[in-house]
Amino acid sequence: MKKFIFMNIKTYVALGACVFASCFVAVAAGSGFVVSDEGQSSPSGNVITVQTNRLGAEIHPTMYGVFFEDINYGADGGLYAELVKNRSFEFTPDHFMGWHMFGNVALRNDGLFERNPHYVRLGSSGHSDKWTGIQNEGFFGIGLKRDAEYRFSVWARVPDGKPVNLLVQFIDQNTNEEHQEFAQTTVLIDSKEWKLYEVIIKSPRTVAKANLRIFLTDERRRSGGDSTVDLEHVSLFPVDTWMGERNGMRKDLVQALYDMRPGVFRFPGGCIVEGTDLATRYQWKNTVGPVENRPINENRWEYTFNYRFFPDYFQSGGLGFYEYFLLSEQIGAEPLPVLNVGMACQYQNWDKESAHVPCNEADLQPFIDDCIDLVEFANGGVETEWGKVRAEMGHPEPFNMKYLAIGNEQWGEFYFERLKFFVEAMRKAHPEIKIIGTSGPNSEGKDFDMGWQAMREQKADLVDEHFYRPVDWFKNSMYRYDDYDRSGPAVFAGEYACHDKGKKWNHAGASIYEAAFMTTLERNADIVHMATYAPLFAHVEGWQWRPDLIWFDNLRCAKSVSYYVQQMYACNRGTHVLPTTMLTPTPKGEDGLFASAVWDAEAEEYIIKVINTSDKTLPVKIQLEGVKKVAAKARMITLNCSDYDLDNSVDNPNAVLPCESEVATSGNGIEAKVPAKHFVLYRVSK
Numbered sequence: 213m214k215k216f217i218f219m220n221i222k223t224y225v226a227l228g229a230c231v232f233a234s235c236f237v238a239v240a241a242g243s244g245f246v247v248s249d250e251g252q253s254s255p256s257g258n259v260i261t262v263q264t265n266r267l268g269a270e271i272h273p274t275m276y277g278v279f280f281e282d283i284n285y286g287a288d289g290g291l292y293a294e295l296v297k298n299r300s301f302e303f304t305p306d307h308f309m310g311w312h313m314f315g316n317v318a319l320r321n322d323g324l325f326e327r328n329p330h331y332v333r334l335g336s337s338g339h340s341d342k343w344t345g346i347q348n349e350g351f352f353g354i355g356l357k358r359d360a361e362y363r364f365s366v367w368a369r370v371p372d373g374k375p376v377n378l379l380v381q382f383i384d385q386n387t388n389e390e391h392q393e394f395a396q397t398t399v400l401i402d403s404k405e406w407k408l409y410e411v412i413i414k415s416p417r418t419v420a421k422a423n424l425r426i427f428l429t430d431e432r433r434r435s436g437g438d439s440t441v442d443l444e445h446v447s448l449f450p451v452d453t454w455m456g457e458r459n460g461m462r463k464d465l466v467q468a469l470y471d472m473r474p475g476v477f478r479f480p481g482g483c484i485v486e487g488t489d490l491a492t493r494y495q496w497k498n499t500v501g502p503v504e505n506r507p508i509n510e511n512r513w514e515y516t517f518n519y520r521f522f523p524d525y526f527q528s529g530g531l532g533f534y535e536y537f538l539l540s541e542q543i544g545a546e547p548l549p550v551l552n553v554g555m556a557c558q559y560q561n562w563d564k565e566s567a568h569v570p571c572n573e574a575d576l577q578p579f580i581d582d583c584i585d586l587v588e589f590a591n592g593g594v595e596t597e598w599g600k601v602r603a604e605m606g607h608p609e610p611f612n613m614k615y616l617a618i619g620n621e622q623w624g625e626f627y628f629e630r631l632k633f634f635v636e637a638m639r640k641a642h643p644e645i646k647i648i649g650t651s652g653p654n655s656e657g658k659d660f661d662m663g664w665q666a667m668r669e670q671k672a673d674l675v676d677e678h679f680y681r682p683v684d685w686f687k688n689s690m691y692r693y694d695d696y697d698r699s700g701p702a703v704f705a706g707e708y709a710c711h712d713k714g715k716k717w718n719h720a721g722a723s724i725y726e727a728a729f730m731t732t733l734e735r736n737a738d739i740v741h742m743a744t745y746a747p748l749f750a751h752v753e754g755w756q757w758r759p760d761l762i763w764f765d766n767l768r769c770a771k772s773v774s775y776y777v778q779q780m781y782a783c784n785r786g787t788h789v790l791p792t793t794m795l796t797p798t799p800k801g802e803d804g805l806f807a808s809a810v811w812d813a814e815a816e817e818y819i820i821k822v823i824n825t826s827d828k829t830l831p832v833k834i835q836l837e838g839v840k841k842v843a844a845k846a847r848m849i850t851l852n853c854s855d856y857d858l859d860n861s862v863d864n865p866n867a868v869l870p871c872e873s874e875v876a877t878s879g880n881g882i883e884a885k886v887p888a889k890h891f892v893l894y895r896v897s898k
């Protein structure tokens with residue numbers, strides 16, 4: 213087992229002054245630290261020695277990934293590019309949520325999609341000057357971009373066989389101009405039977421909060437007279453989605469994910485996997501097949517915090533398991549689905565055994581079947597029941613799923629007892645799948661220890677740890693994984709973020725601690741195989757939880773400083789850990805300097821990450837032991853987190869960006885001064 217040994221030089225070093233007296237060091241017996249004579253100091257301040265000839269553990273390609281949950285309008289209203297809210301009129305208790313109706317509009321429930329039976333009937337208003345129609349407000353408005361094309365589609369029929377024209381408009385309800393509509397087209401509905409109609413509309417302008425208005429008209433675009441039309445699944449998508457998929461994702465948001473080069477993609481949650489009660493848990497089988505027939509589900513983040521309440525927050529299922537697998541493939545990440553273990557959210561049900569499925573094989577079987585069938589859906593041949601569903605959706609090739617998390621953030625005996633049945637069945641049916649269990653919501657303590665113990669006993673392959681913790685916790689956890697037991701399951705740091713006390717929102721001052729903390733993930737890549745920050749996305753008008761990695765409104769997105777921290781690690785993952793020692797003037801970590809190093813066998817480069825969390829510039833000498841001389845110049849990427857309260861926003865997305873430059877090397881390494889609250893990364897070649 214490799215060990216990262218820190219050495220302590222008791223000597224005062226003139227920090228920031230670039231003048232260092234020479235330092236005599238000696239190992240203090242039994243302490244594991246190196247100490248120096250008083251009055252002497254290191255010639256170069258902190259000495260980071262990278263042992264290039266002692267290749268350490270391989271770094272798993274899954275090491276840095278993303279965790280997606282439909283929280284903060286991350287899916288509907290976010291990543292999922294559908295612009296119409298409540299497109300199937302299934303929201304409850306108000307089936308017209310998100311819609312304004314005018315004239316003669318009636319809700320009916322004998323539609324053609326059995327799992328979404330509601331639709332609207334538009335009929336005569338009784339007077340030619342009274343208009344009948346419907347208008348959708350979108351998610352915090354509908355964001356439209358100038359010259360972009362949008363695909364309007366609707367399932368419709370004319371029950372009496374008399375053709376009608378739908379006048380479909382993009383409107384700005386708040387304008388003072390003569391016309392509210394700024395783009396419009398007509399769609400002729402001429403079939404007595406339900407049929408899908410669609411038309412492309414180009415937007416002549418950029419509007420962040422447009423509405424979609426549909427008038428029932430006659431052939432001359434006048435009020436619809438005595439005509440009748442039925443409308444179902446009213447939809448509007450940008451044509452230009454990620455990779456042009458019809459049921460697609462918002463391009464800028466997927467691009468942000470892609471640019472992180474994530475190694476793993478965990479989905480779909482989070483607490484939504486569990487549901488506040490079992491009836492509202494996430495059920496993947498409801499999210500595959502034709503989108504029109506995927507039943508909606510309430511989103512528990514609608515009401516989890518009554519001080520940030522969103523009655524219109526539902527899951528359309530449009531971003532379902534097929535789309536998640538496809539997205540994983542498209543962004544080059546291993547898919548990591550999370551399924552329900554027969555338990556409703558423990559946070560909301562505490563010790564209520566009755567909230568969960570009775571703990572016996574028969575009652576748990578449908579949940580176990582969900583796991584086994586999911587493997588078939590993802591990997592099975594096209595002749596299998598679920599493989600066929602995948603193939604019919606457009607992906608006959610398997611998705612090559614390798615991991616399955618069973619349970620989200622569970623703890624205690626309720627969980628352990630249920631998990632047993634799942635593990636047994638999965639090992640029998642699919643021994644090739646790696647099973648991920650959980651250690652619950654705590655980063656340490658009794659429940660956490662019990663969780664790990666149970667996961668060891670049940671031989672889980674990985675344990676999903678969660679820690680949303682304050683700065684102090686991060687400060688004290690910079691070596692968290694150095695002493696982890698190497699004989700049991702590996703670690704998946706599945707949800708984590710630095711939540712600064714009194715500042716539970718994004719800011720650079722917290723992100724720098726995440727950067728420093730990640731050195732312990734990296735150094736311990738033999739035991740830590742995956743790590744994902746959480747949550748991922750947040751709509752600026754619809755968030756329930758902060759901080760988040762990527763913020764967006766209807767038109768723009770902003771990558772947080774924490775995003776850039778993640779990106780710097782993920783894009784500079786390397787292939788092997790390099791044992792690294794650091795000679796510092798204070799005990800381990802006390803001066804706020806942290807480092808780790810890896811070898812990138814493909815690029816043939818050494819990557820050294822140095823994080824200065826302190827308030828002072830720290831001189832650093834990096835030496836690559838085993839290399840005589842490195843190339844004259846190294847690549848350097850710097851993330852300046854010194855403006856503590858600053859972060860990027862949709863209005864100012866470039867406030868804090870990583871900067872790339874070249875730096876001159878010296879001998880077998882680099883001598884540098886790392887400014888306060890900076891994350892500096894070097895790529896050095898021989």
Ligand code: AHR
Pocket residue numbers: 281283481482483484620621653678707746747757
């Ligand atoms: O990421 C937000 C929530 O935090 C997740 O849904 C849950 O797993 C955790 O409690």
